[in-house]
Amino acid sequence: MSADRIMSSQRRPIVQLKDPVVQHEPSDSSTTHSPRSIGNPLSSKINSVLSTSFADGEFQEVLSTVDNSGLTNTPVTRRQLRLQLQQEVIASNGEVVEEFGRVAEQLKHIGSTLERLSQTYREMRAEIVTNRQHVTPILRESSSLIDERQRTDAKSDVLKRFVSRFILSQEEINALTLTSEPIDDKFFLAITKAKAIQQDCELLLGFEDQTLGLELMDQSSKYLNQGFQRLFKWTQREFKENNLETPQMNPSVRRALRLLAERPTLLQSCLEFFSEARERILSDGFYLALTGESSIPNQRTSVKPIEILAHDPLRYVGDMLAWTHSATVGEKESLEVLFITDGDKIAKGLASRSDLEPWLIPDNGTNGPADQDSTLTFNQLVDRNLVGVSRILRQRVEQTIQTNEDIISAYRLANLLGFYRVLFSKLLGVKSVLMDCLQGLESAATRQFRSLIRDHIGTLQSELQQPPHNLEIPAFLEHALSQLTAIMKTFDVSFDESADREADFNHILVEALDPFIAGCETLGKRMAPLHRAIFQINCKFAIIEALQPFNFTQGRIQQLQSSATEDMSILEDSQFTFLCNGAGVNDIFEAVAVMDTTPDTIQDLSSLPAFQPELLGRASRVLDDFLPSAHIDAIHNLNKLQDSLLARQLTESAVTKFCEKFERLEKLLATADSLHEAEGPRRVKLRDLFPRTTAEVRVLLS
Incomplete structure (x- = not known):
């Protein structure tokens, strides 16, 4: 029986006997007492009952117990309620006593069991103490053996590591030294290990006792040299046996070359x-x-x-x-x-x-x-x-x-x-x-x-003896320019790393152009100045035209243009001289060229030989005859100049210069006539003898 059941059995009679007075009905004999003696207990009981609160937990539990008991509200039940409750309490207490009896028996059984366990424990303890006395020496010996084994294992591990690091195995030695062994990964691993041993031996040489390091280094060096000699012979044999049409080798040869x-x-x-x-x-x-x-x-x-x-x-x-x-x-x-x-x-x-x-x-x-x-x-x-x-x-x-x-x-x-x-x-x-x-x-x-x-x-020496009759560029120069053009085109498209291409090409011009320019100058020396200038201009302009398309000849073009300018000045002066001589005013221009413009000098103008009436009138008639065809005649003088536009430009420059001098002469003649009129009337005026004006001259020469 559980403890809860026991406790409920103990509580049940207490609850049921809490207020037994309410269970008894008043008997008929109670009416015989006096009202005072009867009223006091009854009132106390009534007051006690009435004072009981329904909120009280115990009271609620009592009511719940009565309600759950299944009692009917009859007089018999009310009279026997107390007795019935007491019987239930007695029965419950009996059950509790029985339960405690069974608990006592179980406790006795547990006690005997604990006693047996204690006895067994004491026996085992005694046996363990006895065995411990016998095992302790064995454990001490075993512990010492284990320590010794650990030290031995450590030494063995160090030895294995040392051997694997510093000693070549027999298989590795065979791979390095025996010619019957192939050159494969085993050989390369062995030779790599031998090289590593040599490097590691340097650490051993740092100790006081260098004997081991020296022996290991000598041994590894011997095997390493044998391995390199074997690798050298094998590589040569591979070079001989393999097809060398294309230098493609297997990876082993490349590895061998890296080692060699x-x-x-x-x-x-x-x-x-x-x-x-x-x-x-x-x-x-x-x-x-x-x-x-x-x-x-x-x-x-x-x-x-x-x-x-x-x-x-x-x-x-x-x-x-x-x-x-x-x-x-x-x-x-x-x-x-x-x-x-x-x-x-x-x-x-x-x-x-x-x-x-x-x-x-x-x-x-x-x-x-x-x-x-x-x-x-x-x-x-x-x-x-x-x-x-x-x-x-x-x-x-x-x-x-x-x-x-x-x-x-x-x-x-x-x-x-x-x-x-x-x-x-x-x-x-x-x-x-x-x-x-x-x-x-x-x-x-x-x-x-x-x-x-x-x-x-x-x-070309024979060609240099005979200048061209029409002053055009000679055949040798034309041929040289065609060759030079082909050379310049080749140089223009060539791959040249030099920053100064013009300087690089200049030595070619010295060889391929300068001798022909010198030949043209030699031919020109045998000509009249006018023809020589025309010939030189024709040659230089042809050379400039050939050099113009290329940017690496600009320096030489500038030199030729500067030289041609001098020749053009000669042609311009020649044209001006032709105009002066043809117009018959050359002596007049020379007479007034150095004349001052002061009134005294101008007044003496008529006294000069060139300004005598007869000569001045003759010069005027020559001028009138010359002017209508002067421009055409001047252009004809330069008809051998291959650049017709240049011929016109040079002629126009000469005409401009002629007109400027003629204008100055016109002003001097007018000034001289004005000065003479101021002194007195003259019989013949200079302007009457030389009536042409500058405007008329410009029109006729244009």
């Missing part, structure tokens, strides 16, 4: 063999492109030979240079894939050879190992492969230059060689065998060009 870069001497030996093979292949390819024949048996090509397709020297040389340029670009790209990897490691290995081998330092200048870089070294490797091509190219181009007799073709050859020289300088640098070849060929082409010009000038 640490031994520049071994790498140089491998690359010398490689360069010799590539030189033979490129030379044979160039010869095949030229002639269609190859030194390799049974090799055929579908490409037509250059010697058959090239019908002129320029095309022939251009095709050879184009093939060389294409081969150089292809060779450089292929070798970049083969060598320029991992930060130019191979090229840097080549460049470092001079540092490791001082006897290879060049003697010319200060360009030693400090000035070399990987790019320059790589370009030298590419250039070395093209030595055979350069040799064939030099022979063929020199032969073409020597057999060429055309001036324009000679210049175009020189210009073409200069263009490719600039291209190859960007590919291989300025110091290379191919660049030296092109520079020499360009110089040879330039010398041939100058030699042909000099020979051409020498053949």
Whole structure:
């Protein structure tokens, strides 16, 4: 039975017996008492009942218990209510006593169980103490063994790490030294480990006892040297066995070259063999492109030979240079894939050879190992492969230059060689065998060009003896200008890195133009001044017209224009002299040219010989006869000047100058007549003898 049931049984009689008075009905015998004796208890009870609050929890619980008991409100029930409640209380108490009895029995059972547990615990404790006394020495020994094992494991781990770091395994030694083993990833891993051992041995050499470090370094160096020698022989064998038509190698060869870069001497030996093979292949390819024949048996090509397709020297040389340029670009790209990897490691290995081998330092200048870089070294490797091509190219181009007799073709050859020289300088640098070849060929082409010009000038000596009868430009100058125009067009479209193109072209003008200008001046010396000036102007204007379209000849054009201006002044003075002599006023103009304009001087004008009436009248008649055809006659004097507009301009300038002097003469004559009239009437006036006015002269000469 639970504790709640026990507690409810204990509470039940208390609640039911709280107010037993209300359960009894008043008996008939109570009416016999006196009202005072009866009224006091009853009133107290009534007051007690009436004073009970329905809000009281206990009272509500009593009412709820009575209501739940299922009692009916009858007299019998009311009389037996107390008895019934007491019976229920007694029954409940009996149940509680029974429950407590069962609890007591359970407690006794628990007590006996606890006693047995205590006895068992004491026995186990005694046994544990006994066993502990026997096990304690064993545990101490085991603990010491565990510590010893930990120390041994630590030493073993250190030894394993040391062996794996500083000792080559037998498999790795075999991979480095045995020729029967292949060159594969195992070999490269082994040689990498050997190099790492050498570097790590430097740390061991820092301790007091250096014996271990020295022994390990000697051992690793021996195996490493054997590995490099084996790698060197294997690389040479790969170069021999593989097809070198295209310099494409497998990754193992590239890895081998990167490793050999640490031994520049071994790498140089491998690359010398490689360069010799590539030189033979490129030379044979160039010869095949030229002639269609190859030194390799049974090799055929579908490409037509250059010697058959090239019908002129320029095309022939251009095709050879184009093939060389294409081969150089292809060779450089292929070798970049083969060598320029991992930060130019191979090229840097080549460049470092001079540092490791001082006897290879060049003697010319200060360009030693400090000035070399990987790019320059790589370009030298590419250039070395093209030595055979350069040799064939030099022979063929020199032969073409020597057999060429055309001036324009000679210049175009020189210009073409200069263009490719600039291209190859960007590919291989300025110091290379191919660049030296092109520079020499360009110089040879330039010398041939100058030699042909000099020979051409020498053949013109007979033409320089006879000036042209119509004062036009001579045939040799016309031919020279046509050649110069072709040369200037070629130079204009050429690729020139120079900032001053005019200065670069000036030496060509010196060779191709100045001798012909000097020849024209030589011809002009045998002519009259007027004809010489006309001839020189015709020649210079023709030269200016040829030079005008090009911006790199402006300086020479200015020089020619300045020189032509002097010749034009001669023609203008000649035209003015023609007008003065033809008009018969030359003596009159000379007489008044130095005359002052003071009244005394002007008054003496009539006393001058040129102003005597007879001479002045004759001059007036000559002037009248000359003026109607003067302009046409003056223009006819310059009819051999090829620029008719210039002839008119020069004539008009001379006419203007003539009119200015005539106007001054007219004013002097009028002033002299005015002064004489002031002194007294004269028989004949100067203006009457010389009546022409400046306006009339301008009209007639226009």
